[in-house]
Amino acid sequence: MVGLVNGRYQILKALNEGGFGKTFLAEDVQMPSRRFCVIKQLKPVLNNDRVQKIVLERFQREAAILERIGQGHPQIPDLFAYFEEEGQFNLVQEWIEGQTLTEIVTAQGSLNEAEVIKLLYQILNVLNYIHGHNIIHRDIKPDNIIVRNADQQPCLIDFGAVKEVMATQINAQGQPSRSIVIGTLGFMPREQAAGRPTFASDLYSLGLTAIYLLTGKFPDQFETDSATGRLQWKQDCEHLSTPFRSLLDQLVKPHPKHRFATVAAMRTALQSVAQASTVLSHPSAEDEVAPASSEPASTESGLSTARQPTSKIQKPKWQWIGLGVGGAAIASASLFFLFRPQWHYFWGQQAAQSGNWQSATENFEQALELKADYTEAALKLGETYAEIGKYPEAIAQFDTLLKQQPKTAAAFRERGEIRFATGGYQAAISDYNEALTLDPKDAETYNHRGDAQVELGKYEAAIADYRKAIRLQPNQAQGYLNLGSVFFVQGKLEAAVKELDKAIQAESNHLSAHVNRGSYRSVLGDPEGAEQDWEKALKLPVRTAKDYASRGYAKSRLDRKQDAIADYNQALTINPQLTRAHTNLGGVFYEQGEIEQARQSFDQALQINPNSTSAYLLRGELRAYQGQQADFEGALQDYDRAIAINPKDPFVLNNRCGALFSLNELQRALADCNKGLEINPSSAALYTVRGNIYLRLKQYEKAIQDYGRTIQINDTRKSEVRSQAAYSNRASARIQLKDLDGALQDLNDALRIKPDAAEDYYKRGLLYSVQNKRQDAITDLKKAADLYAKQGRTDDYNNVLSVLRSLGEG
Numbered sequence: 138m139v140g141l142v143n144g145r146y147q148i149l150k151a152l153n154e155g156g157f158g159k160t161f162l163a164e165d166v167q168m169p170s171r172r173f174c175v176i177k178q179l180k181p182v183l184n185n186d187r188v189q190k191i192v193l194e195r196f197q198r199e200a201a202i203l204e205r206i207g208q209g210h211p212q213i214p215d216l217f218a219y220f221e222e223e224g225q226f227n228l229v230q231e232w233i234e235g236q237t238l239t240e241i242v243t244a245q246g247s248l249n250e251a252e253v254i255k256l257l258y259q260i261l262n263v264l265n266y267i268h269g270h271n272i273i274h275r276d277i278k279p280d281n282i283i284v285r286n287a288d289q290q291p292c293l294i295d296f297g298a299v300k301e302v303m304a305t306q307i308n309a310q311g312q313p314s315r316s317i318v319i320g321t322l323g324f325m326p327r328e329q330a331a332g333r334p335t336f337a338s339d340l341y342s343l344g345l346t347a348i349y350l351l352t353g354k355f356p357d358q359f360e361t362d363s364a365t366g367r368l369q370w371k372q373d374c375e376h377l378s379t380p381f382r383s384l385l386d387q388l389v390k391p392h393p394k395h396r397f398a399t400v401a402a403m404r405t406a407l408q409s410v411a412q413a414s415t416v417l418s419h420p421s422a423e424d425e426v427a428p429a430s431s432e433p434a435s436t437e438s439g440l441s442t443a444r445q446p447t448s449k450i451q452k453p454k455w456q457w458i459g460l461g462v463g464g465a466a467i468a469s470a471s472l473f474f475l476f477r478p479q480w481h482y483f484w485g486q487q488a489a490q491s492g493n494w495q496s497a498t499e500n501f502e503q504a505l506e507l508k509a510d511y512t513e514a515a516l517k518l519g520e521t522y523a524e525i526g527k528y529p530e531a532i533a534q535f536d537t538l539l540k541q542q543p544k545t546a547a548a549f550r551e552r553g554e555i556r557f558a559t560g561g562y563q564a565a566i567s568d569y570n571e572a573l574t575l576d577p578k579d580a581e582t583y584n585h586r587g588d589a590q591v592e593l594g595k596y597e598a599a600i601a602d603y604r605k606a607i608r609l610q611p612n613q614a615q616g617y618l619n620l621g622s623v624f625f626v627q628g629k630l631e632a633a634v635k636e637l638d639k640a641i642q643a644e645s646n647h648l649s650a651h652v653n654r655g656s657y658r659s660v661l662g663d664p665e666g667a668e669q670d671w672e673k674a675l676k677l678p679v680r681t682a683k684d685y686a687s688r689g690y691a692k693s694r695l696d697r698k699q700d701a702i703a704d705y706n707q708a709l710t711i712n713p714q715l716t717r718a719h720t721n722l723g724g725v726f727y728e729q730g731e732i733e734q735a736r737q738s739f740d741q742a743l744q745i746n747p748n749s750t751s752a753y754l755l756r757g758e759l760r761a762y763q764g765q766q767a768d769f770e771g772a773l774q775d776y777d778r779a780i781a782i783n784p785k786d787p788f789v790l791n792n793r794c795g796a797l798f799s800l801n802e803l804q805r806a807l808a809d810c811n812k813g814l815e816i817n818p819s820s821a822a823l824y825t826v827r828g829n830i831y832l833r834l835k836q837y838e839k840a841i842q843d844y845g846r847t848i849q850i851n852d853t854r855k856s857e858v859r860s861q862a863a864y865s866n867r868a869s870a871r872i873q874l875k876d877l878d879g880a881l882q883d884l885n886d887a888l889r890i891k892p893d894a895a896e897d898y899y900k901r902g903l904l905y906s907v908q909n910k911r912q913d914a915i916t917d918l919k920k921a922a923d924l925y926a927k928q929g930r931t932d933d934y935n936n937v938l939s940v941l942r943s944l945g946e947g
Contacts, residue, residue: 760775918937
C-alpha cells in the first residue's frame with residue numbers, strides 16, 4: 138500500500154489476510170511516539186448501497202462495544218479509532234507485541250499440564266469479563282490468543298462480532314440477514330456452526346485450544362468417532378492427570394448442555410483439578426520467580442513518579458514425573474502430600490496475581506511449612522509480606538534466605554526494596570549492588586537502584602541506571618517511566634513526556650505511566666491531554682496498594698477528591714505502611730482545608746519513612762501557608778531535614794527559599810534559589826521567588842529579568858494564569874525605575890488574569906494618580922476598597938480610604 142491510511146497511519150507490513158479482509162501493522166504518524174498499531178481492513182461480502190448503509194450502522198455499534206471492552210480489561214486490545222474509507226471498514230487497534238499460541242507451540246513444542254492450567258486460568262479471566270458484558274467471542278483458537286512479551290499475559294484478539302457484520306446480506310424478503318457462519322472450522326461447536334452460539338461455545342473452543350497446546354495437533358488432525366462424531370484426542374493425552382482429562386472431555390462434549398455453562402463453573406472445576414493433581418513436581422532451580430511490585434513515594438509535587446510493578450512473570454518450567462506402567466499416572470495419597478508444597482506455591486501465585494494478599498500469604502507460608510528449603514516460596518512470601526506492609530517479617534524472611542543461600546540475587550533486590558520503603562536509601566543501594574554483582578543483567582534491579590539514587594539527589598547516576606534498564610528491557614515501560622521522572626525534576630518536561638510516550642508504547646495499559654504523563658502534560662499546559670491520561674488510568678485494573686495510590690492521585694487531579702480519598706484508604710487497607718498513600722492522602726486533606734487531618738497523615742508517613750522528602754516538603758508547606766497561624770520556623774525545620782537527605786531537590790529548595798524570604802533571610806534564600814535553578818533552569822516558581830528577593834534587595838533590573846523569565850516559561854507552557862504574581866511584582870519594580878507605561882501594562886495583564894486582585898487595583902490607582910488620571914485612579918481605588926472590605930482586611934481598607942480622601946473622594 139502507498140501513502141497514509143486515513144491521513145495518519147503508515148502501513149509497515151501485512152500481518153494476515155482472511156475471508157473478510159486484511160490486517161496490517163502500521164505506525165501512527167500523528168502521535169508523538171509514532172506508536173505501532175494494527176489496522177484491520179474489513180470488506181462486506183456484498184457491495185451495494187443498502188447493504189453498505191446497514192453494515193455502517195452495525196459496524197459503528199460493534200466498534201463502540203470493542204472500545205468499551207478494550208478499555209475495561211488489560212487482556213483485550215484497545216480500540217484507537219475506526220473509520221470507513223473507499224468502501225472498506227477499518228479498525229485501528231492496539232498492537233500486542235508477542236507470540237500467538239500457535240507460534241509458541243511451533244517454536245517450542247507442546248506444553249505440559251501445569252503450563253496449560255495456568256494459561257487457562259489467565260484466559261478465563263478475560264473470558265469471564267466479556268461474557269459478563271453479554272459478548273460471545275466466537276473465534277477462540279490458538280491464532281487468536283497472543284502471549285504478550287511485556288508480562289506474559291494471554292490477550293484475546295479478533296472478536297467475531299465485527300466479522301459477522303461484514304457477512305450481512307439481504308434475504309428474499311428484503312431483510313438483512315447473515316448467512317455466513319463466523320468461527321473457525323474444527324474449533325467451533327455444532328450449535329455455533331448452526332448460527333446459534335452460546336457462552337458454552339467459547340468454552341468448547343477453549344477446550345480444543347487446550348488440547349492443541351498439549352498435543353501440538355489441530356482438531357482436523359484427530360480421528361473422529363463415526364458413531365458419536367467426537368474427536369479421538371485422549372490417546373494423545375494419556376500423560377495427563379485423570380481429573381484434567383475429564384475436565385477437557387467435558388469442555389468438548391458435542392451438546393452444549395453437557396458442557397460447562399459458565400466460566401465460573403469451569404473455573405471451579407479447574408481449581409478442583411489442580412488441587413487433586415499428583416503429577417506436578419518442584420519447579421526447576423533455574424526458574425525465574427515473578428518479582429514483587431514496587432513503587433516508591435510520590436515526588437514533592439505529589440506526582441506519582443514511582444514505579445508500577447515491572448512484570449517479569451515467566452512461564453514456569455515444570456518438571457514432570459512419569460508414574461506407573463505404560464506412562465499412566467497413578468494417583469496416591471502419599472504423592473499428593475509430597476507435592477502439596479508446589480500446589481500451595483501455585484495457588485499463592487494465583488492469589489497474588491488477583492490481589493488476594495491474605496490467601497497468597499497463607500499459601501506461601503503453608504508451602505514453606507511443608508518444605509522449609511523451598512527457595513521460590515520463601516522469596517514470594519517475603520515479597521507478599523512487603524506488599525501488605527509487614528516489613529520486619531519481610532526483612533527476616535530475606536535475611537534467613539540469604540543465610541541459607543547467599544547468592545540469591547532476588548533476595549538482595551527485594552530486601553533493598555523494603556529498605557527503600559523505610560527510608561534506608563544507602564542501605565538499599567548496597568543491597569542492589571550485591572544483587573547486580575550476582576545478576577548484572579537484571580533490569581528491575583537497575584530501576585530500583587536508580588530510584589534510590591534519585592532520593593539522594595544523584596540524578597546522573599540514576600539516569601545511567603535507568604538507561605541500562607532500558608537497554609536490557611526495551612519493551613518494558615518501567616525504565617522509560619523512571620527516566621521521565623528524572624527529566625521532570627530537572628525541568629525537561631518535553632523530554633519527560635517523550636519518555637512516557639515510549640513507556641506507553643511499550644505497555645499501553647501501564648497505570649503509573651498514564652498518571653505521570655497526565656501530570657507532565659498538565660504542567661505543559663495541555664489540560665485535555667492530561668485529562669485523557671488520567672481518565673485512561675481510571676479504567677485500568679488495580680491490584681496492589683501502589684496501584685490504588687496511583688489511581689487515587691489521578692482522581693485527585695480530576696477533582697474527584699472523595700474518590701481519591703477512598704482509593705488512598707484502600708491502599709492503606711492493603712498496606713498500612715505505604716508512605717506514599719499517607720503523603721498523598723495528606724495532600725488531599727490539605728487542599729480541602731482539613732489541616733489537622735493533613736498534619737496527621739504527614740506525621741504518619743514520616744513515622745514509617747523518616748527520610749521521606751515528599752512528606753517533609755508537604756508538611757513544611759502546611760506549616761508555612763496555614764493562614765493566620767503560619768509557622769515559617771517550623772516549615773524551615775522540615776525543609777532543612779529534606780535538604781539533608783537530598784541536597785539537590787529543586788522543589789524543596791524552592792519552598793525553603795520562600796520560607797527564608799518570609800523570614801527576611803535574603804542571602805540564604807538567594808543561595809537556595811540559585812542552587813535550585815542550577816538543577817532545574819526551567820522552574821518558573823524559582824524565578825518568581827528569586828525575583829521577589831531581588832525586589833526586596835532593590836536590585837530592580839534583576840527582579841524584572843527574573844519575572845520576565847517566569848512569564849516566558851508560563852507562556853510556553855500555556856499557563857499564563859500562573860504569571861499573575863510575576864506581572865504584579867514586575868510592575869512594582871518598573872515603578873521604582875520610573876517605567877510607568879511598562880508598569881501600567883503589567884498591571885493590566887495581572888488584572889486580566891486575576892480580576893479580583895485588590896492589591897493590583899490599589900497599585901494601578903496610585904499609578905493613575907501619579908499620571909494625573911484622577912477619575913481612573915478613583916475608580917480603581919474604590920474597587921480595591923470594596924475587595925479589601927469583602928476580604929476583611931481592615932487596615933488595607935482604611936489605607937485606601939485615606940488615599941481616596943487625598944484625592945477629594947469620601
